[in-house]
Amino acid sequence: MREALGIDKSVDILDHVHSLPEKDQEEAHQKLQAIERKAMVEMQPRQGLTELMDFLPNHEFSPIITREFTPPKPHPAGILEIAKSWDIPPQNLVMVGDSVDDMISGHRAGAATVLIKSEVNSHLNHVPETDYVISRLDDLIHVLESGFDAKPKSTH
Template sequence: MASIAQNPPPRPRRFAPLKGDSEGAQTKLQGIVFDVDGTLCLPQHYMFTQMRAALGIDRSVDILDHIRALPSDEARSEAVAKIQAIEREAMLAQQPQPGLVQLMDYLERKNMRRALCTRNFEAPVTHLLQNHLPDHIFEPIITRDTPNLLPKPEPAGILHIARQWNLDNHAESMIMVGDSIDDMTSGHTAGAATVLLVNERNTHLKEHHHTDLCISRLDDLIDILENGFVGDNSAGSSSTSQ
């Protein structure tokens, strides 16, 4: 399935406070999409070094692009098996991000829809949810195994979620939360507001024009959403991570 490029709505993005005392006509937030590795769980950067070594490629080559370009189904299957083996081993060491449960409990109380859009395959995603968020529902869940959707940084996964939620404004009433340029670009291109979870490797993205807001912990989002999301993609100066 081909990607559907969108014209992103004007910035800065704004959503009505979830505390329910907003004045005037403000956009109501309809749902939040989360990345997984580095967002719901602590980053496991070493995986990508191991994956590239297993495939014999360097850092300049995108792993999924390399696999798609392999000359046969057999070669692609062998490469995918190597990647899956590394992810299965790494998932046993997953650690939840600080503030993960607090944020999800808050969103549950607010009846806020949540979905996942990740380039991980299904097993580590299921492992994380079963071990750290067993009482929370994410629907839909877009993984590397989801057929007919181009992976991030393409907006296809986020637009698919918007259609599943029956939104008539594509992703313009949604937020994408992630830790990578692929997350920010996919969300921005789909029309969603974007939130960067800052870590030691992605601080250069704080001022990227695809980033609307920055946070240093997941539960920083609670006060932001409660009082009204206001993006600031000039430098993330509205962020609690400054």
């Protein structure tokens, strides 16, 4: 995505798009949507996805915060919005993700963080904002059913 927009890793994609003149924002959004459509067609599901999807319908997860929410991660506003809508403290939430922005936003909100480990993000096991590491999506079922109390990093 950064390559398509001509920006380097130090620049947040959405911040860049929002900084563009209005006519250029539409073109940038179209580029991003084309990349996302291509990725969805070529995407291979992660291990454990079917089991996690079978588990989730019995549990309500709403609202879901998307990339359109501002301010974007790593700002904690999205997680804080969920805590507010559920009327619970953010310390009772778990941020699940696969990026450093996911871990930082969860940590800044006061939530526990769960890293879904992959070949490209294993270095995030060691960032201080990562509380718990799972290898497969269905490992999250155990975390959700058992509750989560921030504890030393472990791989489930």
